[in-house]
Amino acid sequence: MERVSVVPGAMRRRSFIYRKLEALGAQFAECNDAAVAGSFSGAAAEVAAASKLGLADLSPLRRVGFKGAGAADWLAGQGLAVPAINRALRQSDGALVVRMGANDIMIVSDLNQRMQTPQRLLQAWSDAGVPPREPRGFPMLRQEGFCWFALTGMRAAETMAKLCGVDMRPVKFADGEVAQTSVARLSAVVVRNDLRDVLAYHLYADSASAEYWWECLLDAAREFDGKPVGLDALRSLADHPANVTG
Numbered sequence: 555m556e557r558v559s560v561v562p563g564a565m566r567r568r569s570f571i572y573r574k575l576e577a578l579g580a581q582f583a584e585c586n587d588a589a590v591a592g593s594f595s596g597a598a599a600e601v602a603a604a605s606k607l608g609l610a611d612l613s614p615l616r617r618v619g620f621k622g623a624g625a626a627d628w629l630a631g632q633g634l635a636v637p638a639i640n641r642a643l644r645q646s647d648g649a650l651v652v653r654m655g656a657n658d659i660m661i662v663s664d665l666n667q668r669m670q671t672p673q674r675l676l677q678a679w680s681d682a683g684v685p686p687r688e689p690r691g692f693p694m695l696r697q698e699g700f701c702w703f704a705l706t707g708m709r710a711a712e713t714m715a716k717l718c719g720v721d722m723r724p725v726k727f728a729d730g731e732v733a734q735t736s737v738a739r740l741s742a743v744v745v746r747n748d749l750r751d752v753l754a755y756h757l758y759a760d761s762a763s764a765e766y767w768w769e770c771l772l773d774a775a776r777e778f779d780g781k782p783v784g785l786d787a788l789r790s791l792a793d794h795p796a797n798v799t800g
Contacts, residue, residue, distance in 0.1 A: 562589035569613045570701050570764035578782050585785065586667055588614035593784035600787040605752050607709040608783035609775050611768070612702045613761070615785075616663040618672035619696040620679070624689025625657040632678055634661070634671075640732040642745045647671060652732055652745055660696050660743075662756075665789045672697075700743075701764035703771060704788060706754040709778040714755060716774045718744070724753060738770035749791035 560582050562572040567588035569575065575582075580591035591611055593600055604610070620629060630636050634651055636659065637643035642652045648664030649671040661671055679693060705713060714722045718737045721727065722744065733744045742759040759767055772782065 560584050560589050565589040567614065569611050570761050571611055571613070571768045574765060574768060575611060575782070580782070580784065583785075586614055586616055586663075590614040591782075591784045592786045594782055597786065597790070600783050601790050603781045604706045604749075604783040604787040604791055605708065607707040607713060607775055607778050607780035608705075608787065609768075609771055609780060610704045610706065610783050610785065610788055612665075612704055612756070612785065612788075613764070615665070615667065615702065616672045617660060617696045617700070617702065618676060619658070619660040619694030620675070620691045621655075621658045621694050622689070622691035623657060625659055625691025626653070628679075628688075628690035629659060629661075629675070632675060637730070640734070642730050642732050642747060644730075644747075645669075645671070650745070650747055652743070654732065654734060654743060657691055660694075660700075660758075662702075662745075665785065665792050696758075699761055700758040701761045701767065703757045703768065704754055705757065705771065705775065705780075706749060706752055706783070706788065706791070707780075708753065709780065710753050710755055713771075713774050713778055713780060714744075716777070717770065720744075722746070722755065738767060738774070740767055740770075742767075749788060750794070752791045754788075 562568040575591045581593050582589040583592040637653050647669040649669045650662040652660040711723045720733050720735045729748045731746050740759050745756040747756050748754050
């Protein structure tokens, strides 16, 4: 992430909830040509918070979807390892492929935005021409349609139990599993995608409800002393094993 502070209102793109993040004291940086909440407090304290219970907004990070007849086969032909339905699979470049249906697939960036898979796939789909010679589905602009939050840390499962009827305890909901369910009364996709040894649920839902959903998640997390955290803390946990007790 660029270490230059930015003002969200001056950026071409910004989070769906940037005003709420500003009110919480977020410090923003540029990422994916957008303003993302990099941190809220000191680095060490925030990593510790994310290891225990943190809520992060990752909405500015890259993602794209493909849906419709032939989408799964076409993506496999583009070099992606496509998982089973309701599973997510990390790719060699750091991307995460999330399969929500036979031909309903989302490709999500790594936290460091190193990969270019969404852009490459959109270009390849466009280059194939219209009408297509073989079914390949159609792009879904998940960047605009889905907000993306992450609930992390040792008390994340307890927090999810307050919000969702699905049993997402680590012993029941493994790393890489996907649930399409209701979270805080909002239809959502939940992906367990841990940050090394730190439990992490990645949550996707209709961007039009992003502000409502953020407040619901934050309120539930606060019961367990959860705090908002920035992308910097999650990147640190993804790159280095956690060393937090209690």
